[in-house]
Amino acid sequence: MMHVELLISHNGKLYQPIVEEGIQWTTERSGSPSILKFTVVKDQDISFQEGDAVRMKVDGKNVFFGFVFKKKRGKEHHIEVTCYDQLRYLKNKDTYVYENKTASQIIQMIANDFNLNLGSIEGTSYVIESRVEDNQSLFDIIQNALDLELQHKGEMYCLYDDFGKLTLKNIASMKLDLLVNADAAEDFDYTSSIDDQTYNRIKLTYDNEDTGEREVYIAKDSANENQWGIIQYYEKLQKGENGKSKADALLKLYNKKTRNLTVDNCFGDLRCRAGTMVIVQLYLGDINLSNYLLVEKAVHTFKNEQHLMTLHLRGGEFVV
Numbered sequence: 001m002m003h004v005e006l007l008i009s010h011n012g013k014l015y016q017p018i019v020e021e022g023i024q025w026t027t028e029r030s031g032s033p034s035i036l037k038f039t040v041v042k043d044q045d046i047s048f049q050e051g052d053a054v055r056m057k058v059d060g061k062n063v064f065f066g067f068v069f070k071k072k073r074g075k076e077h078h079i080e081v082t083c084y085d086q087l088r089y090l091k092n093k094d095t096y097v098y099e100n101k102t103a104s105q106i107i108q109m110i111a112n113d114f115n116l117n118l119g120s121i122e123g124t125s126y127v128i129e130s131r132v133e134d135n136q137s138l139f140d141i142i143q144n145a146l147d148l149e150l151q152h153k154g155e156m157y158c159l160y161d162d163f164g165k166l167t168l169k170n171i172a173s174m175k176l177d178l179l180v181n182a183d184a185a186e187d188f189d190y191t192s193s194i195d196d197q198t199y200n201r202i203k204l205t206y207d208n209e210d211t212g213e214r215e216v217y218i219a220k221d222s223a224n225e226n227q228w229g230i231i232q233y234y235e236k237l238q239k240g241e242n243g244k245s246k247a248d249a250l251l252k253l254y255n256k257k258t259r260n261l262t263v264d265n266c267f268g269d270l271r272c273r274a275g276t277m278v279i280v281q282l283y284l285g286d287i288n289l290s291n292y293l294l295v296e297k298a299v300h301t302f303k304n305e306q307h308l309m310t311l312h313l314r315g316g317e318f319v320v
Contacts, residue, residue: 002059002305006038008046008068009053015046020078025056025064025300027274029158030146031139033087034273036064040079054083055163058302061270065164085161086116090138099130103145104168107159110138111166119165122173126152129240151249158275174276175292178269180311181281186265190284192257199233199254200224202247206237217243219251261293261313268307273298280313 004023008015018041027034036056040046048068056064066085073079092114098106103124111118126149133141142159150156156171201220208215217237233250237243261280272278277292297312 002302002307004302005057007055008048009055010048015048017041017046017048018043021303023056023302025302026298027160028297029274029295030143033084033090034064034066034161036066036083038081040081042077042079054081058270058307062163063270065161086164086166087139087159087161089114089116090142093135093137094133094141095135096133096141097131098128100127101145102127103142103149103157106145107142107166107168110142114138117165119162119167121166121168122157122170124149124153124155124157124168131238131240151246151253154249160273160275169275171275171277171294176269176271176276176278178272178278179281180263180266180278182283184266185263188264188282188284189262190260190282192259194228194231194257197254197258198228198256199231199250200228201230201232202250202254203232203234204237204243204247204250205234206239206241206243215243217247219244219247221251221255224255259314260296261289263311263313265308265310268300268302268309270300270307272300272309272311278311278313 006017006019006023008017020039020041023036023038025034025036036054050068050071052068054064054066054068055062064083064085066083067088068081069084069088070082071079090110096110098109101109103126104121107121108118110116124146128145128148131144133144136144146157146159157168158171158174159166159168161167202218204217206215206217233254237246261282263280272295274295274297276295278295279291280293281290283289293313294315295311296314299310301308
């Protein structure tokens with residue numbers, strides 16, 4: 001029997017609210033905090049406000065720690081509650097100018113500036129010579145640094161909140177021994193596309209103030225240009241970036257179809273959150289899939305003593 005413990009802290013008091021069936025916990029790999037949604041049955045005893053801390057455990061395992069951000073009432077005076085973890089504060093905007101820092105150092109710098117609790121931050125290796133981030137969200141500032149790590153070092157990292165502590169991990173260390181197949185899922189939806197995050201020509205420019213000239217760097221795949229037409233990625237370089245190596249790295253990263261798979265209502269596993277990798281074995285019509293896929297988004301639902309999850313996945317090699 002599954003046991004869900006949900007607690008709200010208000011003015012030093014802990015409340016265990018009466019909750020309607022159906023608690024939803026959602027994580028996304030980048031650009032979003034994790035979200036916890038539930039509906040409280042209002043009674044005489046409970047009192048809580050926006051900003052109060054919320055924690056959830058399932059069968060004694062830590063799942064979510066965050067804060068109430070939204071309350072919505074209906075005719076029956078039940079309260080629909082939306083909570084976010086501390087990554088919500090990375091939506092704040094600011095301006096940063098920095099030199100000779102890695103992505104992990106930038107995360108630590110921002111966490112200190114905004115009083116965020118730090119956990120385990122794996123060290124990234126690419127040193128960003130200099131960068132100006134003007135009026136950008138903290139999410140974007142961090143993601144830009146992580147993208148540079150991916151482009152130059154080929155390593156992908158995931159930033160998430162681990163029960164109240166900012167955590168950065170290489171996704172290579174986030175593989176799970178979890179198999180998703182037709183027996184474990186209610187349904188699936190598979191798409192392949194060149195419409196999003198696919199580019200066969202990379203064009204980068206840098207306005208060199210010393211020479212007064214614009215430097216242009218182009219990397220392309222002529223065969224794919226003939227097949228798909230020209231699909232161009234364009235970006236202005238910042239000082240210190242190597243235009244040729246970055247163009248080549250971006251072409252290697254984006255010169256391919258994107259493959260996305262959504263698997264509905266699998267048996268739930270608390271370890272499975274955005275950024276983890278799971279083994280997927282499915283027959284997709286004319287394609288057999290058997291590989292690790294990256295979880296871009298995971299939606300867990302706890303209802304009627306049942307734990308199910310819907311996974312949005314991408315990547316991996318598809319074997320015809």
